[in-house]
Amino acid sequence: MKVGIIGAGYWGINLVRNFYQLKVLKAVADVDTNVLSKVKDTFPGVEVTTDPDVIFDDPEINGVVIATPARLHFELSYKALRKGKDVMVEKPLALSVKEGEQLVAFAEKNNRIIMVGHLMLYHDGIRRLKDMIKAGELGDIYYFYSQRVNLGKIRSDEDALWSFGPHDVSIALYLFDEVPQKVSAVGAAYLQPGIRDVIFMTLYFAGNLMGHIHLSWLDPHKIRKLTIVGSKKMVVFDDMERFEKLKIYDKGVEVRPPTTYEEGSMAIRVGDIHIPKIDLREPLRNECMAFIKAMETRDPPVTAGEHGLQVLRVLAAGTESLNHEGAPVTI
Template identity: 50%
Template sequence: MNRDVNRAVRVAVVGAGEWGKNHVRTFAHLRGATLASVCDLDSAKLEAVRSDYPGVAATARYDDVLRDSSIEGVVIASFASKHFEQARLALAAKKHVLVEKPMTLAPEEAEELVHVADQTGCCLMVGHLLLYHPAVAKMKALVANQEIGDLFYLYSQRLNLGRVRKDENALWSFGPHDVAVAVYLFGDEPEVVTAKGEAFLQQGVVDVVFVTLHFPRRKLAHIHLSWLDPHKTRRTTIVGSKKMVVFDDMEPTDKVRIYDKGVDIKPQAVAYEDYLHVRFGDVLIPHIGSIEPLRLECQHFLDCIRTGARPMSDGRQGLQVIRILAAAQRSLDLDGAPVPVKG
């Protein structure tokens, strides 16, 4: 493998749709990258690429990407149902892969991708964008340095009235982000998952889902996902023994608020009413910078290709998220019954 850390890495983007075009734009402008090729089945998408990026090859044949030995990295942002096969072929062709979420639609497929990446020595990274969000990095630091105390529970909401997908339901479309964040913040894997949801718009495709991840030591993460909601909401709240934090991604600048609020337990209190002392302190809005998370994610992919480092959202982390989603799907199918993650 080429370990020259100063070289420009040649990248192809597969799928230039609503999200993939952001990868195209980012890699076209990122220092240290050369956007070599864009692959899409839709001729209108290819025309747009030809017009916006004249030096970039635009093709409908995935084989063109696989056969081009100058391309080191392949970014897969096509339909979820294509991720497994396209990622497997790229890894087998000895290319580094950044595959969008959901990594695959079944744990067995994710396991195979991890296996093929291990065998070929290629980097396998999953587009769990929020792990590269400065606000999530801030929350992780607040948890890790014990500033919020013991992390008791978190809840997140990923809602809007928007794109209704057919390939994947709201759990598989939105869930990877929040599951990845919950696992990252707790630094642990849930033991059991419960999920309730309903398909209102298309038979068999759940539009709204309420997922609960049950972590060891009675820690909880509750996740509400929907594309059938009046409000666009992207919010995560974490509650610790000392402080509480809200990350609201819909806020243009002040995305993180740290609340010095909590309930202190005073075992020495004489009167019972003094035993639990509610504390209302200040609210702090930390400066977290304004770098686009996708840019950080793409930069991380390039750095991992150049140095051989393991990505933060690597294949194993992706597999863990897929196992949790599969347990949640099983719970959904069982009308909310608890399902162990390690089955």
């Protein structure tokens, strides 16, 4: 297996490091020659070029990894697929559902892997959370809320919904195994006309499950936190914690018929807080290994194109709601 990477900027350089360490990196393309000098100096033996076509046309390269600005994801992914390569593209898969559908359909028809860099699904803490939910440890899931806020990195190809939102939306789809039926979002642009810096989005799933996502690159705090409230237990996933990423609260409210006239029908239970020991590996390393495995086995990874497409559908519905002052939009 050999991999070529297009785009080695702020995030792409981490992909370069991981694929280099996994001993499958052949070449890196970036239009910025300063970036290429850094790659050449740090990762000896890796070919560098300013022309992505060199990667597309290299018969030894099976997989193309794309970490350019989001506006180029569709064009470069499509070109790589047409050249017969498997593709791992950074999130979001594309900047419209139509483009995403085109990529997924083309990959499927031509038996190519298309995988989206929804990093959080390769996080061992999120994987543990998924196992807990699947095993029914939390009981019925009532609701969740997440915050992904900090100061910078301010983008202009996409707003905070399309830049940060893919993480939280992909986590929700993965954990609860369903797509929300409708979303409602409000947000505002302060720094650049038309590019929203802050978003508050509510997701409504089947049954009574509800979620809220707060996203911003214009915030004094750096927060990466997800709280899930279930009928049996409550969980907080805090990615800013170095080791104690997951805290499981044995807390809840039991609703039962009162046995006496004085007794209330709600009993509050406050039990222990459990912090599981998680064998944490770098999520990006897990992600890169998943791409290599998918290329070898031809089995779709957890963040295959179809998952990326579902994420786009939620984001597109969020944008429509934003454009209509928060009116709920059905997916």
